[in-house]
Structure formats: C-alpha cells, structure tokens
Amino acid sequence: MTFTGITPFAAAVIIVGSAAILAVLHILRVRSRQQSVVTTMFWATAVERPRARSLMHRFRHPRTYLLLVCICVLMAIALLRPQLAADSGDRVWEVIVLDAGASMSVGARTEGETRLDAAKDIAIDRIRMLNPNDRLAIIVTDPLPRLVHASNAPRSMAVKSILDIEPAATPSVPNKAIQLAVSLTNGWQNRRVVLITDETRVPAFAGDVTATDDVEVKVIRVGESADNAAIVAASFEPYAERPYRGRLTVRVAYWGEREREVEIIVQRSGGALLMREAVTMAADSVHDFAVADLLADGDELIAKLATDDAVVADNMLILHSPTRPAIYVGCDLNCPNCLQVALRTDKAVQLVKNCPHCGKCKVCSKKHTIESMISIAIVDEGPPVIDSQELRVASGVSFLKGLDFEGAVCGSGAAVPETPAKFMPLLLCGETVLAGVDEDQEKPVVYFSSAMFDEKATICQKPAFALLVAQTLRHLAGWVDCSASIPPERLLADPLWAKRAGEASQPLAMPGSRDSGNVRGQAAIVKAHQGQSFHWTVPLPFELVLIAVLLLVLVEAVLHVRGRIP
C-alpha cells in the first residue's frame, strides 16, 4: 500500500490518534440517568429539542456542526501536508531532475540505502520546501529522459511519482534531461533546475544552459564520490621456457578524486583461491595484478574486486585460461637439419616421427586424431625458383609482422603452389611463394619450398626463419596471445567510460553509447549558481494538526457533556 502525501509514521499516528479519540469518546460518552419527577409538563416546554442520538442528528445544532466541519477540514488539511508560506514572493518554476542511472543503485552512506533512495529523500524534501504556489515538475534521467510529474499535476502525487522510480541498468543522460527541463520552463521567470545525481563530472551542458538562458541550475551530489575501480582487461601470457604455464594479468583501472585501496581476488570457479591482493591506487591510475605460474588448463577463472563502486557490474570478470597441449608436428626424419633446429626452438613443439596412436604411419593418414597435429611438407615439385635476395613476408600475415629477412637468400627449387582453398602465403620471393600454410582445421599443413633448403640458401640459418616457423605453428595450434576484456555491455554501464576508453586494452564499447563530448571535467560544476535564493517555507507539522483535531474533538465532547451543545 502506498500513501500519497502521508508517511507511514503519520499513518501510524493517525491510527493511534483515532484509537485515542475513540477511547476518549467512549470515556466521555453521554450517560443519562433516569429520574422520576412529579411532572414533566414544564420540562417538555423547557427542552427546545430532544438530545440528538445520532451523528447526523447532532448536525442540526450550528455550533456542533461548525465543530465537526472544522474537525473534518483540519483532517483533510493534515492529510494534504500543508505548508505555511513565509515568503509570498514570485512563483518559482522548479524542475527536479532525478538521476536513475545504473550507478544510482550503489549503496549510499547509510547502510542498506542506495544512492537512488538518498536522491529520492532529497527530492521529497525539496518538494516540501516549495511554496504552495510554486510549480513543480519531475524528470527522470536514465537513457531516455522522461517527465514523470507534470507541473499541472497535484503536488501530492509528486511524492508517489518519486517513490515509484526504479534504477535503470544503463547509465543516465543528464545533459539531455537538463535540456528537457529547461524546455519545460521556457517563457517563465524564476526558473530553477535541480539535478540530483552521483555524477562527479557535471555535464557541461548545464554551464551552456546557464550561459544562454536565465535558468538556475543546482547540482546536488548523492553518495560519497562516484569514483570507480573496474577490471578492464585480463590476459594470459605463457612462459617462454614452459609454454604450458603462464602468467595471468588482470588490469584494474581506477578513476576517482582520491587514492583508494583496491583489493582483487582471483580464484578458480571451484573456489580455489589463486590471488588476493590489495593495492592503494592513485586517482586515475591503472594497476596490473598478476597471478604467476598459472597452468594453462582451460579452467574457468573468476577475478573480482572486493570493493563497492559506482558500477558494480564491472567488479567481476569470468574468463577461461587457454588450453595448452603440445604442438604436435609431423615431420619426416629426412627433413633438413636447419628445419629441425627451427622446430625444436619452440619448447611447445613436439616432433612426431610416427603416429603416437598406431606407431606406424608417419603422418597420421589413417584417421588417428592427434591434437594440434600439424604436418610439414617440403615441396619439390612446382614452379621453379631462381636464386633471389628479395625475400619478404606476405602482406596480411599478422603473426609474422616485423620479421626481417634482409640479407637472406634462397636457392633453386620448386615454389609452393597456391592450390588449397585455405592456403595462405607466408613468405614470398618476388611473386613466388616460398612458404605457406593450408589452414584446414583438421589437417593443417605448412609448406616450404625446397629452394629454402638448397645449399646456396641462407634463409634457413637466420633467426627470422626460426621465428617464422614457431609463429606459424603457434598460429595454427591456436597459441595466439590469450587476453580477456570487459564485454561491451558492461562498459555501457560504466559512467566513467569516457576516461576508461583510453585505459582499456581493447576498447570494445559500442560507439555512441556515451557522448564523451558532453562530459567534461569537474570544473564544469555550476558554482556560480549555487547561491541560495530559496523561499523560506515552514512545513506545518502534520502532528500538530492532528493534535488540534484531537483537541477540537475533546472540546466538542466536553461541551456536549456539559450541555453547551446538544
């Protein structure tokens, strides 16, 4: 049950007061006693009217009627929450803009109370401070600013409208709400817009408005400070020596006004604690928390911040560590030594001479499944390759970016034909392909031209060749650098995205989700309009009215018993 214009305490007072009134009336009820007299002929003419036995009957008497009317009027006035206006100044048009964004669902100073609850209390207090002749409108700002209480609606409904507001799951758009508020009061004097929000960075639009319009914009901050620590990225970096283990790095960014302590917990989803660390972070800083020697076993990991923030949603991240089995490479023992050396450079690579399942076939062609089984083939039939020193990495191969083959030459041999469907050239000599991969998921093959292993060739002796082999194998085995980032839907809920975008390793927020151009610095707070120019109003205490009603009822009862009124 929702009371309009009445608090639960007042309702309780009404109930208790009514019970007290009934009790008093019961005590003071009229008790007539019978008395025999010698004659009633004189009393019959002396009594103007017989005593009223019903409430309506008692209305006949003007004084009784007046008292009862006064009681009813006072009760009605009390329920309407009257205010005594001490200043009969000009009418003020006030628009309360209530921030109901996601960050308002965070706890406020009082335990168990959210920032939105605190904002509601402030809004209700402001409503009660208004003069009766002032006009009031209420706008809720979440992604879609909307009017929830029009200025021509009864004032008593404003409280109910505020109490019905629920926090949204998305950030608010205060600037548009202020624009709407200003438009509501166009053409009127004494305009005032009150923004109740937890934003630390007041929209500069407020300043723009006050610069062009005669509007007083007052910003009321709710909550401690809207600072926020968030997990912005996480990545797994395998060790070079032990490719099956690595280091998990969780990047935490903090935006705020003061330094604060940020504690992070990393654990497996099964509950095993991997790390618990607290760090005092400076304002607007980034810190990487690292979990060392973590097995790349594909387990689900949970990283969470043990702190309250403006956005609770970004305090936890669930990610999977990469699954890292050995990279099995099927390689004939007759392959060139330089290639074998290059293959063994990567600790993750295991050369398979025979099939680990059947022990016979060299390259598992009998449908035995070896995970990450990659074949290496040296092409000796194909277009001829002439000695050349112009070796270069094929364009578009990201995992080979930066390899330098300057000074390396290849010998004579057959070039790699670009026949498979998923063939990707890796190394070119002019227009001739010297190395390429067939990225068939079931049976990836790395092709090398025989010209690379010719006696005259020097390329296979270059470190770049080993890197080419290792990066290619890792690419085919799925050994890309494993990283995790906040999903875009979480970033949408972050009111501090404008600053975070620069800190996150992968900016995945949807473009246009927040117009950063409208969010400016702290200096945009409209300090010039924080002067108090409110009308002084005195709320008439509801309890006093009730006491007056009680006194009137008592007076009526006493007068009735004493015979002053029938």
Next chain:
Amino acid sequence: MGQLFTREFIQAIRSLRIVSRQVPAGGKSAEHRSKDMGSGMEFRDFRAYVPGDDLRRADWNLYRRSGRLFLRMFDEPEDLPVYILADMSDSMFFEAPPRADVARLMTAAVAAISLNQHDRTGIFPFGSDLVRPMRPLSGKHNLPRVLRYLEQLRPAGKTDIVRVVRKFRAMGLRRGLVVFVSDFFDGQGIDVITNALKSLRHSLLLIQIARESDASPDLDGELTLLDCESGDAIDLTVTPEAVARYRRSYDDFCNGLLAFAARRRAAHVRLDADRPLLTQLGDVFPDGVLIT
C-alpha cells in the same frame, strides 16, 4: 384521631371561619348572610308594599308619618354548600412529604370550618376521575367521619381535571363554594385547566399545593425524566438555559392560574407542601377569616 390529623390541628382550625361574599339563595338557615330577605334579626332595608305581602312585616310607624305602606326587610342567614375537590392523583403522593398530606389537612380544615358553620360539606377526591365522593354533610358532629374518610384516601392515578370538572358539573349540585385543592399538574396545560374550571357555576377557592423545588428543580446533567403519573420520558440535558426555560414555563403556569382566579374573582391560596400546615394557616386565614 389519626396520625395526620392531630389534636393540635383540630384545636387550631376551630376558630377559623370562611366568609363567602356570594351565598346562593334557597339554602337552609345557617350563618351565611344571603341575598334572601327573611326573618332574621338584622334589619337591612324597606320596600314598598305590594298586595300579597305579609302585613306582619309592615312598618306602621312609617305609614303613620308618610301615609304609605312599607315593609321592613331583614337578612336571612343561610348555609353555604361547600364542595371540596381534593386532588389525590399520583403526583400528590410522589415526593416526601407528599403533597397529599397538606391537601388532606387543608381539606379537613375547610371541611371542619364549614361543618362548624352548619354548611353542607361534600368531599370529592379525584385523580383521573372522581373517586368515591363523600356526599355533602352538615353538622360538626360529622367531622370525625370526614377525617376518617380523608385518612383512607389513596393515590388515584393520573390527573385529569377536565374530566373531573365535567363529571362534577354533571352532578347538578346546588350552587356553593368549590374548594379546589390540587397541585394543578395536569399535562393538558393551564389553559385547558382554567377553561374547565371556568365552566363551574360555583364560587371558587383554588388551593394550590406547591413546593419550592417546583420552581427550582435540583437536577443536573444528562437525564431521562419520567413523569410519575403518565410515565412519559423526556431526554434532557439540564443546563442553566434549560432550567431558565423551565422556570419561565412554571411561572407562566402559576401566573395563568392567578390570572384565571382574578378574572373569575376566585380566591387563590398557595400552600407549601414542605412546611407544616399549621404554620401556614395564619397566611391563609388572616385574622382567622378566609373571604371567598
């Protein structure tokens, strides 16, 4: 002698007299001066002789001086029929001391005086109707009988003066003095009462039995008043204003009775039921005589 009628009371009323200014003619010889000229001892007037007059009453000395024949007229003392209508309604027995005591004492006093004056005296107690009236008697030897009769009177219901007067009038009694002893508390109102009394052809002596509380009732608060006769209930908040209105109503009642008595040339006596009658006899019979 009963408890009510003491010897002192009997002694006290022995010397009292009732003198009526209008004694109807046709009565038997008694002590009241009537309009009839008769064989009394006291000369009243002369009148011219007309044939047929008794020549024994002719004044021959006057005839000798004037040559004309006149008769000497003398008073003829006659009796005065006294009818006492005593109110024995419930209201007369309600409070303590009951008004009926004073009423019976006053009735006894009037009866005793009348009997002493050789008047025929009848007692007609009433309530809602006449109750076993005592037919007119004469002779003071009947006083004990009268007293015994009064002693055994009991409450007789609700007062209905109109009905009582109508019945009394229907008796066709000889004109005389009607002594009406009552509190006159008849719910029909004083106007109805006086209209009924006005219809009587008799001389009237109204004896009103009252008490101080009639004018100033000692009531307060929320009351349901029950009429002792009719049982009617009135819900009432006794306030100073209500008491004032009551007093005005009561005064109107009393004034109405007095005004009627004045118009009717009837005597009116008010007795206080709370005071002994012996102490009030001096007021009722100034110099021992009550002139009606």
